[in-house]
Amino acid sequence: MKAETVDLRSDTVTRPTEGMRAAMASAEVGDDLFGEDPTVRALEERLAGMFGFSGALFVPSGVMANQIGLRLLAGPGEEVVCDAEAHILAHEEASPARYGGIQTRTVSAGRGLVTAEALAEVVRPGNAYTVGTRAVEVEQTHTRAGGTVHSLETLRAVRKLTADAGVAVHMDGARIWNAQAATGTPSAQYGAPVADSLSVCLSKGLGAPVGSVLLLSAECLACARKLRHGLGGGMRQAGILAAAGLYALDHHRERITEDHSNAALLAAGLRDAGYSVREPETNIVLVETPGAEDVVARAARKGVLVSAPGPSVVRLVTHLDVGRNACQRAVEVLVAAMSEAGPGMQHRVCTGHMEKAEESEEAA
Numbered sequence: 001m002k003a004e005t006v007d008l009r010s011d012t013v014t015r016p017t018e019g020m021r022a023a024m025a026s027a028e029v030g031d032d033l034f035g036e037d038p039t040v041r042a043l044e045e046r047l048a049g050m051f052g053f054s055g056a057l058f059v060p061s062g063v064m065a066n067q068i069g070l071r072l073l074a075g076p077g078e079e080v081v082c083d084a085e086a087h088i089l090a091h092e093e094a095s096p097a098r099y100g101g102i103q104t105r106t107v108s109a110g111r112g113l114v115t116a117e118a119l120a121e122v123v124r125p126g127n128a129y130t131v132g133t134r135a136v137e138v139e140q141t142h143t144r145a146g147g148t149v150h151s152l153e154t155l156r157a158v159r160k161l162t163a164d165a166g167v168a169v170h171m172d173g174a175r176i177w178n179a180q181a182a183t184g185t186p187s188a189q190y191g192a193p194v195a196d197s198l199s200v201c202l203s204k205g206l207g208a209p210v211g212s213v214l215l216l217s218a219e220c221l222a223c224a225r226k227l228r229h230g231l232g233g234g235m236r237q238a239g240i241l242a243a244a245g246l247y248a249l250d251h252h253r254e255r256i257t258e259d260h261s262n263a264a265l266l267a268a269g270l271r272d273a274g275y276s277v278r279e280p281e282t283n284i285v286l287v288e289t290p291g292a293e294d295v296v297a298r299a300a301r302k303g304v305l306v307s308a309p310g311p312s313v314v315r316l317v318t319h320l321d322v323g324r325n326a327c328q329r330a331v332e333v334l335v336a337a338m339s340e341a342g343p344g345m346q347h348r349v350c351t352g353h354m355e356k357a358e359e360s361e362e363a364a
């Protein structure tokens, strides 16, 4: 019997469970563009309350949530500062520049983190001949650095610095659920006290099929709805999708810690086999190995799907559709694939972080 495929390419590959499908099928709906979908409203209200915001907007994707969030904070010809490996730069089709006319400027504090120390060197007031910083963007957790977590302390320091400088903060919290599971930080503290807007994703760790929610202040909501409409993100009976999100909040949040132990298991297994692995902080494991594309192809032939965010980095992401046994099998297959793919090459010990993963084909 052929073993089942183990799909570790991304936590976006999960399929809705029976319970989730049932919740979707029975959702009460209305026309959300008219503001009449009770299930969408329930989801928006629940998330706004959870993270301490007065407004929320359900959108089809994390990319759209980020684009609306950034455009509310910075206009054409204005500047947003973010990490050099930010998702908004690498995986969003240059949308801040393309649709928002926003200039981005980067910091590289390490591990994908945006810190007050790094910002102090870069954030600047504008004047007659200098572009001033309007907003700062932080990514929680940071995808390309391997699911790294901004601690509450780091975020508070960023908030203090930006508040003093009159600069806004947008948080791309696509994987904020993982940051919470890793640190135990309550939602209320990770939200409004440290950011002006926060986008949270329902279709990654939570396992819903579609959707993100942009959290913001109620005063900005009308403007955010206009931007969403203009981007083609206005939806009608979207309650069937929002119902999946509500179900996920009830049933899939607590279990995210399992994804983290599975990531730790993968990391330990690969490290024991002599490979250099960044200790995962959450559900993303980065392994340094030569010939990453070749490793990906070899492992796929054995039913283990992973990705190569760089020429010598293989990425594994755990989620609710992969259990412990599947991860154990993935370790065996990957160890074999890596030893075949890079014969004669030394395993280098990885001291820094793997942020130079430029050749990425993998979004998310």
Ligand SMILES: *Cc1c(COP(=O)(O)O)cnc(C)c1O
Residues within 6 Å of the ligand: 060, 061, 062, 063, 064, 066, 087, 088, 139, 140, 141, 142, 143, 172, 174, 175, 201, 203, 211, 212, 363, 364
């Ligand atoms: C996945 C992801 C997004 C985009 O989400 P989509 O729903 O795929 O558009 C944004 N930011 C980060 C950090 C992500 O990991």
